[in-house]
Amino acid sequence: MEAVSWYQSKSKMNTIKKILSYTFLMIGGLIMAVPFLWMLSTSLKTPGAIFAMPPEFIPREITFENYIRVFTEADLLLGFRNTMIIIIPTTAIGIFTSSLAAFAFAKLNFPGRDKLFFALIATMMLPGIVTLVPQFILFRELGWLDTFKPLMIPGFFGAAMTVFFLRQFFMTIPNDLIDAAKIDGLSFFGIFRKIMVPLAKPAIVTQVILGLLAGYNDFMGPLIYLNSPENFTLQLVLASFRGYYTSEWGLIMAGSVIALIPTLVAFFFAQKQFIEGIVMTGVKG
Numbered sequence: 001m002e003a004v005s006w007y008q009s010k011s012k013m014n015t016i017k018k019i020l021s022y023t024f025l026m027i028g029g030l031i032m033a034v035p036f037l038w039m040l041s042t043s044l045k046t047p048g049a050i051f052a053m054p055p056e057f058i059p060r061e062i063t064f065e066n067y068i069r070v071f072t073e074a075d076l077l078l079g080f081r082n083t084m085i086i087i088i089p090t091t092a093i094g095i096f097t098s099s100l101a102a103f104a105f106a107k108l109n110f111p112g113r114d115k116l117f118f119a120l121i122a123t124m125m126l127p128g129i130v131t132l133v134p135q136f137i138l139f140r141e142l143g144w145l146d147t148f149k150p151l152m153i154p155g156f157f158g159a160a161m162t163v164f165f166l167r168q169f170f171m172t173i174p175n176d177l178i179d180a181a182k183i184d185g186l187s188f189f190g191i192f193r194k195i196m197v198p199l200a201k202p203a204i205v206t207q208v209i210l211g212l213l214a215g216y217n218d219f220m221g222p223l224i225y226l227n228s229p230e231n232f233t234l235q236l237v238l239a240s241f242r243g244y245y246t247s248e249w250g251l252i253m254a255g256s257v258i259a260l261i262p263t264l265v266a267f268f269f270a271q272k273q274f275i276e277g278i279v280m281t282g283v284k285g
Contacts, residue, residue: 036260043067043253050249066254070241073251076258078230079237086148086233087215090155095208098158099200102166103192107178117167124160136224150225151218162207169203170196213263234259 038057042050043066045059070076104110105117139150173196181191197204219235226232232240238255 039253040257042249043257045250047248047250066250067258069251070255070258074237074241074255075229075232076234076237076255079232079234080262082148082231083216083233083235086151087212090152090215091208091211093156094158094211095162095204097156098162098207099166099197099204100192101158101163102170103196105163106167106170107173107175107191107196108188120160121164124164132224139225145225146227146231147225148231151215151221155215159211162211165207166200166203169200173199209266212266216263 041057041059044062044064045056046061046063046065049056049059049061101120105113105120135150135154139145142149144150144153177195178191181195186194217235218233219239222233222236223239226236229240238259241255242252
């Protein structure tokens, strides 16, 4: 009887812990969702309802006029196209080169490997603002200003953070698989392509999503290197739009909602791999 009573007491405690955990997560999720819901609500309001007191979280009169005006008065499609031209090839090539480097640091033995990896990690501690002026001078001397090259070519060589996370994932893959592949006659690149990449799909998808989001939301880089309106990315188009319609919050919120849609769609379709990559990366250091 004591064992049954102890088991029932433990089961009740676990149930209470689960209820408290779910309650905490729901409250946190609602808090995080409030700004987005308020932005969506404001984008659907008429100008007079935006500053109504008390505030209306759910508009009494829903209008899509703000979205129509955004598409007609701001060249969002041009900004979206320029953004995709920049981030898609940059992310694809950058992930490939980062994966190769991560594979080398994780599974290949060569002189100075650990020191070289330490030097790579050390670059993550250097603030980007420190290298901003030297990079600008370099790109100016190369004649790359007001082109997409400063926003694309550096990314082709990968990123230290991506190499670090992929290396952590590759280190969890047993060396026995690599030894067996060597016996079968696979080259190092064959091992990378046929064994490492398929097994590391969750981690690679995670880094692809993070890379696309970083490029998609980048504002400082395009602001510094792009001058012509026809080269503006989506973030610059929205910034210029906000500067022109300073007091029309309905239009500003509508543009922000439209800019947010691609990121939500990307995460919705890749959330399984994204979560798996976050959970599994870094299990072994």
